[in-house]
Amino acid sequence: MRQLFYFGWEQAKSCVFPLVIFLSLGLTQVVSVPGLARYDLIFLICIAAQALMLVSRMETMDELKVIGVFHLIGLALELYKVHMGSWSYPEEAVTKVYGVPLYSGFMYASVASYMCQAWRRLNLHLTHWPPTWSVMLLSAAIYFNFYTHHFIYDVRWILKILTLFVFLRTMVFFTVRSSTYKMPLSLAFVLIGFFIWVAENIVTFLGGWSYPHQQSGWDIVHLGKISSWLLLVIVSFLIVAILKHLKTAQRP
Known part of the structure; x- marks a missing residue:
């Protein structure tokens, strides 16, 4: 139980930036700054x-x-998804481009922030890492499927099976105080994706954005969205892992 407490504490410290976004979404629901739109205030807080x-x-x-890269990747996806009607940001703001507030990119960046922080705090390392070229191709395929599934067949389940195959032997090791633990990397993807789905329910409740079925009132986010977040988590983790791998390779 003591180890679990310390693990939870390190996870909590890794979630500082996501927590800031949660608090800003909740706070701006009840507190406003005259002359400053809510989305603009959230952007400044971020x-x-x-x-x-x-x-x-x-x-x-x-x-x-790394967080800056994820902000741009997330913002590009937001612009496309809002244009396609997948979700919307109903409030007005100065920092809103083609229907997308700029703070939305920070929500994707917060996932990267958590991963970077947790990687450092828990001293993550991986074994049986697949060839980097295959990881890069898989990341690109998952990311672009978010765009192409509006026009062609959605291959997300094929990509999930492919992910399991590519990372079948990959284990992630993490250290809590002086003890080291391990778990399959695929299981880590599922757990992070689930908790992001839980967070998404909170964010939509706080008015961060709205799905079409939430226009007339808040309702739970479809369970199918866990699948989407799982894929996004995979992309996020793989990019961070590749950058960490390249950084380590450059050291003398």
Whole structure:
């Protein structure tokens, strides 16, 4: 139980940036700044949080670069999905481009922030990592399927089976205090995807965004979205892992 407590504490510290987003979504529901739209206020809070994390050395410059990449990747996906009617942001804001508030990219970046923080705090390392080229191809296929499934067959289940095959032998090791534990990487993907789905329910309840079936009132996010988050988690983890692998390879 003591180990579980310390594991939970390290996980909580890794979730600082996601927690900031949760709090800003909840706080701006009841508190407003005259002359400043809610989405604009959330965007400014996210910027300030990132700056404070960097100045306080809670986050490194390399981690900030990774988060910036995810912000752009997420924002591109948001622009496309909102255009296709998958979900919407009903409120007005200055920092809103083609129906998408700029703070939305930080929600994707928060996943990367968690992964970078957890990787460092729990001293993650992987065994039986597949060839990097196959990981990059798999990441690209998963990401672009989010775009192409609107026009051609949705191959997400094929991609999931392929992921299991590619990472069949891959184990992730993590350290809590002085003890090291391991689990299959595929299981880690499922667990993170599930908890992000839980978080998504909270965010939609707080008005972060709305799915079509939530337009007349909040309702639970479809269970099928766990599948989408699972794939996004895989892409996020693989990009972070590739960058970590390349960074390690550059060291003398």
